[in-house]
Amino acid sequence: MSANHEKLIDGYLKDLERELRGFPRNRRLELLAEVRDHIAQARTTLSSESDAEAKTMLERIGDPADIAAEARDRFEVRTVRPGALEFGALILLAIGGLVLPIIGWVVGVILLWISPAWTSGEKLLGTLVVPGGLAVPLFLGVFAVSPGLGPMERALFGVLFVAPVASLTYLAIKLRSRSAAAIHEAASANW
Amino acid sequence: MVEVRQGSLVSQMRRGTIAYCVMALLREGSRYGFDLVRALGSVDGMVTSEGTIYPLLARLRRDGLVESAWRESPSGPPRRYYELTKSGETSLQEFIEEWARFSDAVDGLLRKGRQS
Numbered sequence: 001m002s003a004n005h006e007k008l009i010d011g012y013l014k015d016l017e018r019e020l021r022g023f024p025r026n027r028r029l030e031l032l033a034e035v036r037d038h039i040a041q042a043r044t045t046l047s048s049e050s051d052a053e054a055k056t057m058l059e060r061i062g063d064p065a066d067i068a069a070e071a072r073d074r075f076e077v078r079t080v081r082p083g084a085l086e087f088g089a090l091i092l093l094a095i096g097g098l099v100l101p102i103i104g105w106v107v108g109v110i111l112l113w114i115s116p117a118w119t120s121g122e123k124l125l126g127t128l129v130v131p132g133g134l135a136v137p138l139f140l141g142v143f144a145v146s147p148g149l150g151p152m153e154r155a156l157f158g159v160l161f162v163a164p165v166a167s168l169t170y171l172a173i174k175l176r177s178r179s180a181a182a183i184h185e186a187a188s189a190n191w
Numbered sequence: 192m193v194e195v196r197q198g199s200l201v202s203q204m205r206r207g208t209i210a211y212c213v214m215a216l217l218r219e220g221s222r223y224g225f226d227l228v229r230a231l232g233s234v235d236g237m238v239t240s241e242g243t244i245y246p247l248l249a250r251l252r253r254d255g256l257v258e259s260a261w262r263e264s265p266s267g268p269p270r271r272y273y274e275l276t277k278s279g280e281t282s283l284q285e286f287i288e289e290w291a292r293f294s295d296a297v298d299g300l301l302r303k304g305r306q307s
Contacts, residue, residue, distance in 0.1 A: 016242075027249065030249060031245055031246065031249065034224055034245040034248070034249075034271065035242050035245060037224065037225065037270065037271070038224055038225050038228065038241065038242070038245070040267075041225040041267075042225065060232075060240075060241055061240065061241045061242040062239070062240025062241060062242040062243055063240065064242075066240050066242070066243060067240065067242040067243055067245070067246065070240075070243040070246045070247070071246035071249070073246075074246045074247055074249070074250040075246070075249075075250060075253075
């Protein structure tokens with residue numbers, strides 16, 4: 001087969017992989033392997049090596065988006081379009097406490113738990129790391145500049161600043177991957 | 192009258208029955224994915240996108256209705272063969288009975304509509 005065929009097929013599989021983003025790794029790899037196998041076998045039935053035939057073969061297999069949609073449907077995976085709820089949760093968790101001490105952050109937590117976009121584990125992470133969000137280190141920062149501060153206190157201050165940034169970044173990344181596919185049953189051990 | 196687009200009507204009917212068609216094909220013996228897909232595809236209107244059968248197979252496997260095993264193939268690398276499980280057979284049998292009852296009922300009503 002020509003190099004052009006390889007390119008067409010590689011492109012197709014890459015598209016499929018991208019469409020399956022957000023699925024658990026095992027499920028994604030299995031589907032990809034099955035479709036790759038299917039293509040390998042379909043190729044042996046092609047009568048010529050024309051690009052048109054390779055394209056027809058891929059069209060027969062279907063649009064990668066359709067295959068991913070079918071997979072989401074079969075596994076009751078819901079698509080989540082991140083909206084005001086999710087962005088509001090992340091922003092309030094980070095700096096809500098600065099705008100309205102304590103209450104701003106608490107509202108962020110409530111939004112976080114209302115949203116279907118995250119798993120319980122992720123919500124727990126967002127809640128516990130770190131209560132108060134950036135308001136805590138920024139408030140403590142006022143004291144941190146005072147000269148009598150030891151290295152231990154400085155380290156603690158650093159952790160308090162970095163930890164919420166890291167945990168909220170993690171939640172944002174998860175959110176992004178789920179704008180393609182939200183795993184509603186992520187807790188299911190079968191996956 | 193409820194207006195139903197022909198295309199979506201067929202696709203809805205296919206959606207509801209394709210899993211059992213897959214299981215029925217497996218009743219004759221185990222098959223690998225490509226073989227199964229082409230056998231389904233040879234029936235008019237059953238498969239529009241061959242690739243969409245694989246998510247279905249994965250789901251049937253998760254539900255314990257089919258199972259798969261890697262087996263050497265006469266040519267090329269080992270293939271994943273799908274096989275009907277006991278529970279799949281039971282489920283298929285139930286569907287076959289339900290389907291016969293249901294299609295008889297619909298056929299009867301359609302005939303009646305024509306006579307009057």
